[in-house]
Amino acid sequence: KQEVTQIPAALSVPEGENLVLNCSFTDSAIYNLQWFRQDPGKGLTSLLLIQSSQREQTSGRLNASLDKSSGRSTLYIAASQPGDSATYLCAALQGGSEKLVFGKGTKLTVNP
Amino acid sequence: DAEITQSPRHKITETGRQVTLACHQTWNHNNMFWYRQDLGHGLRLIHYSYGVQDTNKGEVSDGYSVSRSNTEDLPLTLESAASSQTSVYFCASSEWGTDTQYFGPGTRLTVL
DSSP states (O other), X not given: OOOEEEEOSEEEXXXXXXXXXXXXXXXXXXXXXXXXXXXXXXXXXXXXXXXXXXSEEEETTEEEEEEXXXXXXXEEEOSOOGXXXXXXXXXXXXXXXXXXXXXXXXXXXXXX | OOOEEEEOSEEEEOTTOOEEEEEEXXXXXXXXXXXXXXXXXXXXXXXXXXXXXXXXXXXXXXXXXXXXXXXXXXXXXXXXXXXXXXXXXXXXXXXXXXXOOEEOOOEEXXXX
């Protein structure tokens, strides 16, 4: 059974800092790895999707990497801003299904 | 623009009552999902559907049911609401191959 873990559960940084959020998964037979953002009281918004054959994906100040062999993904946020404050969730899509298995998220606070 | 909507956004009900939460998507996606989100547990899959007349049980399906009579809608029914079903419920949809799931805004359900 796939298990997805995110460490740390919460992170507080000053504005302008570069930061890394970590995600690990136990079963490497994934189809892809996705990163979502969730604002308080809102639904999830897809940020980046990395296919199993890819090593990384970039969107603006965000860069996500995937290392299937070690069961790890990282989300790198450059030059953080207060507007980046949110909970970030990673999720693994199992091969042969359309089902996502989610981590519990990292709550990020960027202080002005 | 295509979207996914949920109704109601907030619901308070009593133990033992039947409750139905609506989910409607205009993406014309084949796949639809229901999750619940609880502190300490993250997002957990309740039921999912890969198309009309198809429904499948997820990780935490006991006490819930769904039906898929058309592409756009996947209502979630709580047969006899219990206090343990107090949670925030999210609906999502995706298309085969693209894999990204699009999430609705959520329904906050309180069972007293």
